[in-house]
Amino acid sequence: MDDAPPRSRDDTVAWGIASHGEARWPALLAVLGAMALQLVLPDTVIRGLGNRALIPALEGALMAVLLIANPGRISKEESRLRIVGVALIALITVANVVSLTELIHALLYGAKTAGRPLVYASVPIWLTNVIVFGLWYWELDRGGPAARQSSVHRRPDFLFPQMATPGTSPQWAPNFLDYLYTSFTNATAFSPTDTMPLTGWAKLLMMLQSLASLVTVAVVVSRAVNILN
Secondary structure (H helix, E strand, O other): OOOOOOOOHHHHHHHOOOOOOOEOHHHHHHHHHHHHHHHOOOHHHOHHHOOOOHHHHHHHHHHHHHHHHOOOEOOHHHHHHHHHHHHHHHHHHHHHHHHHHHHHHHHHHOOHHHHHHHHHHHHHHHHHHHHHHHHHHHHHHHHOOOHHHOOOOOOOOEEOHHHHOOOOOOOOOOOHHHHHHHHHHHHHHOOOOOOEEOOHHHHHHHHHHHHHHHHHHHHHHHHHHHHHO
C-alpha cells in the first residue's frame, strides 16, 4: 500500500481500478466442482488421502464458514476471512497434488490392464488443476477480492487485455471468471496467452501450473498409446 505511486487518469485502467465487490457464489461453485471431481476419482489415485470422504468433508466445513460469515457479496471488511479462503484453496491444492502423484506413479509402474481407468482419472485431476489455480489467481491478485476494492490497492499481479487497451472502459475490473479463463488457457497452452503475469509469484504459479498440466498430458498420452498398441 505505502509503495503505491500516485496514478493519473491516463494510467487508471492499466493499473487496475478498484473492484466494486464480487459475489462469492462463482468461486464457491468452482470449489463445489472441485469437490465433485475429487469424489469420482478411483481409489488408486486417492490412497494417499486417507478416507475418501475426509478431504471433501474438510473442504465443506471451510466453505460453510465462508457462507455463514457472508453468503452474499465480498466486502472490504472481509479481509479477516481471507485465511479461511486461502486454507480452503490450499487444501484442494494438496489433495490434487497427491492425486496427481499417485496417478503418475500408477501410470508409469501399474499393470497395462489397469491403464484405461487411470487414463480416465486424469480428466478430473486436470480439470481440478484448472479450478484450483484459477482460485489462487483470484485470491492473490492485488491482495485478494476484498483488497481489490480499495482505491489504493497494491500493484496488479496480472495484466489483462482490458487493462492495457486504449479506450477500454475505466470501470472494468477482473472477476472470478477472468481468472478461471486465465487458468484454463495457461493449462491448455502451457504458457500465458492474453493475460500476462507481472510479479514473481504470479509467474511462479503459472509456471507450476503449466508444468503440472504438461506432465499430466505427456504421461497420459504415452500410456494411452501404449494401451492402444
